[in-house]
Amino acid sequence: MILDIGFETMPREDLEAIILRRLKATIDRVYANVAFYRKKFEENNLTPNDIQSLEDLKRIPFTVKEDLRDNYPFGMFAVPMDNVVRIHASSGTTGKPTVVGYTARDVNTWAELMARSLAAGGATREDIIHNAYGYGLFTGGLGIHYGAEKLGASVIPVSGGNTKRQIVIMKDFGPTILTATPSYALHLSEVAEDMGVSFEDFKFKFGIFGAEPWSENMREEIERKLNLVAVDIYGLSEVIGPGVAIECHEGKQGLHIFEDHFIPEIINPATGEVLPYGETGELVFTTITKEAFPVIRYRTRDITSLNPEPCICGRTHIRMNKVSGRTDDMLIIRGVNVFPSQIESVLMEMEEVEPHYQLIVDREDKLDTLTVLLEVGERLFSDEVRHLQERERKIAKNIKDYLGVSAKVKLVEPKAIARSEGKAVRVIDNREI
């Protein structure tokens, strides 16, 4: 179902006029209210008046995650704090999270976009939505939640974890839409199987899965095991959260980006050059309706391509293909963003730890697992096994406390981790997605 026929199927020409008008208003606002953007403009001899067409967007420098970190926590906000009604955060490269804010209108915009997304994924107001995204600082849980309420559906705010209880709820409440990370969806099917329960007996029709990369093979597996139609949702907290782009269940061929709110570009990550439609590169977003936390040409580090072909669903908004990778070393483990450098800073804070470590990422029973291999030097070593085990536990606890991701710490002998000539191989990702 198309929730907002007016905007979602608007002829391109009309849409582009709105985009330009909103872009110019956003540029005016960030220039006036955010020191960071004003400085960027001034350094490049630009003023808001120089932006007269969508083509002119190219003249504005990019914004990167580092910029958000330099302005931690609220330096990029474009409104006074008394207008901010919500704060979310996601993990950053050095342990400092990226903080984003929302005005009441932003929260409403987000809810509308999520409602559109849920509708595109097959939900209606008659549906019961089982929302297994985590609630909290992570935008997944609350983003879906507000969208579900805006749509008028019934939402079960079950959040992540406590999987057996989730199966019982599915059985008893009869939800018809599942929202979760794709890996958690598969995990749910396995736990159900262990409990002797079949998804065939549940009432699910559609599943809306995102927050981590997944393949067409995984889609087929989810659809088969969970007995539902699976669509992909895309978003990131810096742009708004989930609901930046959604696959329509009619097409299931790429995700429509809500262009009346976000301008996408694909760039060559090495040169910054804007690439034509169809070419693969780094996805860049400019928000054009956000009040509290607008971003201009924000580099997502996600690799994909854009497809302007009309879609069978009738939406005129451009589609992005499934994200195929990252330009940086960020790992997404059970929906949590993890940079190897964050693990390194946790390890280095413990004085007895040597800087020789390696992260092994696997997918066991459909769930991502993170193992940290750590070489035992003399300072870490003890003649008592108990002490060594305590150290393993302490490191795992610190990682969990700082990054919010569970890790198994495995002590290994010195030189067990292969030394490479150049950059150390810090990550071995064995997941097949």
Next chain:
Amino acid sequence: MQAEQISVFLENKAGRLAEVTGILSEANVNIRALAVADTSDFGVLRLIVDDNIKAVKALKTRGFTVGRTDVVAVEVEDRPGGLHRLLDMFNKAEINVEYMYAFVRHSGENAVMIFRFDNIDEAVRVLEENKVKVINGSKVYTL
């Protein structure tokens, strides 16, 4: 009154122990007593050898992480209740035994046990008070 034990970190996989014994053999070091404590992933090998300096150097050169710990070698009467008498004594004196293992050779009529205590000085004092023979380091290595 103390003896020095060396300990080696080992991953719990085939051939690691043989690697250590091979290195010690090449270095002409004689193993006097040995114990392994392990988990599913790793183990700690504890050794009493005749030449600590040579053993530590040889193992470190080959990349092993080696620790040194003070332990106590105690003579234990070689009859029923011999070990129990000692453990009972430590228990009453509230001394924790972190771990212990048996020595291969006897000292005269008596067996020899290696003890690792949380409080070594207090343990030695209690042993002496109870007239239990503690074998000093230099003698242990060549027993």
